[in-house]
Amino acid sequence: MLRVGLLGAGRIGIVHAKAISSHPDSRLVAVSDAVAESAEKLALQYQCRHCSTDEIIADPDIDAILIASPTNTHSDLMEAATAAGKAVLCEKPVDLSLQRARACQKVVANRSTPIMIGFNRRFDPSLAGLKAAADRGEIGKAELLSIHSFDPSPPPIEYVRVSGGLFRDMMIHDFDMANFIMGDVPESIIAVGSSIVDPEIGAAGDVDTAVATLSYSDGRIAVIKNSRRAVYGYDQRVELLGSEGLLQVNNVIENSMVKSTSAGVVSARPTYFFLERYMPAYEAEWTAFVAAVTSGSPVPVSLDDGVDALAMAEAATRSAQSGLSVKLADVN
Numbered sequence: 001m002l003r004v005g006l007l008g009a010g011r012i013g014i015v016h017a018k019a020i021s022s023h024p025d026s027r028l029v030a031v032s033d034a035v036a037e038s039a040e041k042l043a044l045q046y047q048c049r050h051c052s053t054d055e056i057i058a059d060p061d062i063d064a065i066l067i068a069s070p071t072n073t074h075s076d077l078m079e080a081a082t083a084a085g086k087a088v089l090c091e092k093p094v095d096l097s098l099q100r101a102r103a104c105q106k107v108v109a110n111r112s113t114p115i116m117i118g119f120n121r122r123f124d125p126s127l128a129g130l131k132a133a134a135d136r137g138e139i140g141k142a143e144l145l146s147i148h149s150f151d152p153s154p155p156p157i158e159y160v161r162v163s164g165g166l167f168r169d170m171m172i173h174d175f176d177m178a179n180f181i182m183g184d185v186p187e188s189i190i191a192v193g194s195s196i197v198d199p200e201i202g203a204a205g206d207v208d209t210a211v212a213t214l215s216y217s218d219g220r221i222a223v224i225k226n227s228r229r230a231v232y233g234y235d236q237r238v239e240l241l242g243s244e245g246l247l248q249v250n251n252v253i254e255n256s257m258v259k260s261t262s263a264g265v266v267s268a269r270p271t272y273f274f275l276e277r278y279m280p281a282y283e284a285e286w287t288a289f290v291a292a293v294t295s296g297s298p299v300p301v302s303l304d305d306g307v308d309a310l311a312m313a314e315a316a317t318r319s320a321q322s323g324l325s326v327k328l329a330d331v332n
């Protein structure tokens, strides 16, 4: 039985607490949060202890730590948790700063306990199915990847100000998805961004609408489109064109009823936002982490994967600011 401490009882911490507690081979034993009442509430729900982050890291009876605190705490907590011999699942992104993430990579390089990064979309059954079909060569040689990722509505402006910007906070999932499906990192990225949804986002120095084009050394191309607003719901579609066909993952919709009349054909909207759309993926992600830690096999999403995606976010941010294509090799 894997005994788990959870750091952060916010939006995503609550999701992870459920996955940890529902798994037959893991048990939530302690929760911390910077706001004590948040930890207390979650601990009461799952009948476990609430204590400080430092106490959880130092506890010899805890085997694994799930980091669900804000992004600017991730590198420090990964270093401290692995120094204490804990296996770690850390939420994306690795850090707001690429330099800090690379420093963390060096610090933990020779430690024996694993770190997995929470790119949950890799565990979505449809997206994992697309990857498996592509790897089996079912559409021949992959040539063009398209990822659409639109949120239903923008986050609060207070969140935008500390998020690190759309490329690090939101498109990072899509950069990782491109790396996952293409099996490689691109050679260069060119990106454009605009704040046409909410001028306040622009005033905060961020964008709410963006497109990035990724070029691979073998000629393949990926295009990622992000928007912070899609009035019809959470729009998540992926399409991979190959020499012998096309693989598509479409939206998961609220229900499967379709109404056809002389006025047209109408179906339900996409499920509302990430907690609903990706709940099976969060559960499968936790199952994969437990399986890797208990069997001693490599975790399926490494810290290196997390740093690769962050370097791409950095490249896209620079490209959107300069209007120039940015080579990944030049991003440091």
Ligand SMILES: NC(=O)c1ccc[n+]([C@@H]2O[C@H](COP(=O)([O-])OP(=O)(O)OC[C@H]3O[C@@H](n4cnc5c(N)ncnc54)[C@H](O)[C@@H]3O)[C@@H](O)[C@H]2O)c1
Residues within 6 Å of the ligand: 007, 008, 009, 010, 011, 012, 013, 032, 033, 034, 035, 038, 053, 068, 069, 070, 071, 073, 091, 092, 093, 118, 119, 120, 274
């Ligand atoms: N994989 C995903 O789909 C996904 C979705 C949402 C958020 N995230 C990531 O998860 C992280 C948390 O996001 P959120 O939306 O849950 O934020 P949140 O603000 O809702 O929750 C974070 C919680 O951490 C607490 N906290 C701050 N410092 C702490 C510390 N040192 N130790 C313990 N707790 C601490 C805060 O008080 C807060 O309750 C972010 O890095 C975010 O990018 C990932």
